Each structure stands twice: as structure tokens, then as C-alpha cells.
Amino acid sequence: MKSRKRYKRYFESKKDTKWIYRRLVAFVIAAAVVFTAYKTVQPYVNNYLFKVEMQRRISYAVGRAVYDSNVISDENIRKNVIEAAEKRGIVLEEKDIKISRAGGSVEIGVEYVVKVNYLIVKSDFHFQVRNNSYSL
Numbered sequence: 001m002k003s004r005k006r007y008k009r010y011f012e013s014k015k016d017t018k019w020i021y022r023r024l025v026a027f028v029i030a031a032a033v034v035f036t037a038y039k040t041v042q043p044y045v046n047n048y049l050f051k052v053e054m055q056r057r058i059s060y061a062v063g064r065a066v067y068d069s070n071v072i073s074d075e076n077i078r079k080n081v082i083e084a085a086e087k088r089g090i091v092l093e094e095k096d097i098k099i100s101r102a103g104g105s106v107e108i109g110v111e112y113v114v115k116v117n118y119l120i121v122k123s124d125f126h127f128q129v130r131n132n133s134y135s136l
Helices: 002-012 014-068 074-087
Strands: 097-102 105-117 122-132
Touching: 014 074, 014 105, 014 122, 074 097, 074 105
Parallel strands: none
Antiparallel strands: 097 105, 105 122
16 A cells, blocks of 8 residues: 555656656657667668678679689679679669679679668668779
């Protein structure tokens, strides 16, 4: 019985209930900020990791072509790029990948859109990834 009396006394004051509502509103706002930040940062992190993976695959393709004296076809490069994108959760089509060759070097350009669904608003992030073997 004593615990019920304490509970009742705790909420008798309007000042105490306002304090609870303020804390609740602050918590909801903080949770919304964290959720929005997570949803926004995730595509940028995936884009960076995808770019690093593409650079690794280009260096492998060029190195293999030098040692084996076999040029890797554009179809194989596209397949490898799509595989790297799927690994990061990025949806690509073959038309999104542009490959150019000049003097033994390879340049790969990828343009894609990531759709982010916030609870209220939907947003599109446009990314362009360009990697080449010039710097190798």
C-alpha cells in the first residue's frame, strides 16, 4: 500500500508530469535525429566501400592483363563491377557502367541512384564513381 501512495504522490503535482513530458519529447527528437543520421550516412559509406572495391578490382584486372598478356573483356569487367555493387547492396544495370580504354589503361565510370525511405519523406541520392588505372 505504501508504494501506491508514493506513486500517487509522485504524479499529483503538475510540475512532475510536465517534466516527464519534456523528457519524452526530448527522447523522441533524439531518436528521430539518430534514425535520420543512420539512414543518411549509410549510402555514403556504401558508396565509399564500393569505390575502394572497384579500385581493387581494376588493379587486379590491369595486373592480370600485364602478366598474362590477356586483356579482360568489358563484359567481364561489367560483371565484376555489378558483383561488387551487389555486395554493398547497390542495384546496378549494365547500362549504368561505362568503360573506356586508352593506351593500356582502363577507366570505369558508374552512375547510380540510391533511394532512401525515411518514415515520412523519400529521398534520392545520386552517386558517381570514377576509377581508372592511370594511377597504378
